[in-house]
Amino acid sequence: xxxxxxxxxHQVTQMGQEVILRCVPISNHLYFYWxxxxxxxxxxxxxxxYNNEISEKSEIFDDQFSVERPDGSNFTLxxxxxxxxxxxxxxxxxxPGRYTEAFFGQGTRLTVV
Amino acid sequence: xxxxxQLDSQVPVFEExxxxxxxxxxxxxxVYLFWxxxxxxxxxxxxxxxxxxxxxxxxxxxxxxxxxxxxxSFHLRKPSVHISDTAEYFCAVSDGVYGGSQGNLIFGxxxxxxxxx
Numbered sequence: 001x002x003x004x005x006x007x008x009x010h011q012v013t014q015m016g017q018e019v020i021l022r023c024v025p026i027s028n029h030l031y032f033y034w035x036x037x038x039x040x041x042x043x044x045x046x047x048x049x050y051n052n053e054i055s056e057k058s059e060i061f062d063d064q065f066s067v068e069r070p071d072g073s074n075f076t077l078x079x080x081x082x083x084x085x086x087x088x089x090x091x092x093x094x095x096p097g098r099y100t101e102a103f104f105g106q107g108t109r110l111t112v113v
Numbered sequence: 114x115x116x117x118x119q120l121d122s123q124v125p126v127f128e129e130x131x132x133x134x135x136x137x138x139x140x141x142x143x144v145y146l147f148w149x150x151x152x153x154x155x156x157x158x159x160x161x162x163x164x165x166x167x168x169x170x171x172x173x174x175x176x177x178x179x180x181x182x183x184x185x186s187f188h189l190r191k192p193s194v195h196i197s198d199t200a201e202y203f204c205a206v207s208d209g210v211y212g213g214s215q216g217n218l219i220f221g222x223x224x225x226x227x228x229x230x
Contacts, residue, residue, distance in 0.1 A: 033217070035220075042220050042221060042223055044220070048217050093157075104156050106156035
């Protein structure tokens with residue numbers, strides 16, 4: 001069964017460093033998303049991406065964040081200068097069309113030290 | 114703005130007992146509703162969804178949820194739980210109306226279901 005894959009599963013980075021989280025959405029999907037879940041808190045929407053551009057972003061998704069679909073398969077989330085409060089589980093998701101449910105990856109646990 | 118309220122942060126139950134996990138939402142437009150489950154150290158998995166049609170939706174592992182528009186609720190129920198149902202359950206809503214899609218989800222804070230033998 002096709003699935004969304006995320007790498008790495010766990011990343012530790014020093015405060016102030018840039019980090020790139022990688023996702024491979026399901027191949028025929030058109031909409032892509034990033035969510036995060038700070039430990040013990042709810043899952044929060046960050047950004048959605050369609051037709052090679054951001055379609056919606058939350059207030060969390062500030063100038064430190066960017067997304068890119070560099071080729072036909074990968075979808076990346078970049079955090080330019082990480083802060084301690086960026087420590088969270090980051091989930092990538094995708095769906096094939098507008099009126100279908102999203103499929104989530106297993107997540108990348110980012111720890112900023 | 115949309116929001117989702119899950120009233121219970123933790124629900125402990127004994128095996129084979131019935132359970133109801135409550136979810137209420139607020140939205141001024143038509144909504145699409147989802148329950149996701151997160152097993153320990155795993156990602157989010159879709160449990161069931163309401164997009165349109167019958168207000169009672171079922172999952173393959175015995176859970177069901179009923180969309181109640183008048184009460185703005187989408188409670189999750191199972192008549193008899195198993196140890197393996199121990200997980201965190203998230204209710205989510207999207208409208209997919211204002212240029213977004215079903216993936217633009219607003220999640221509740223989650224309910225941790227703990228099934229004891």
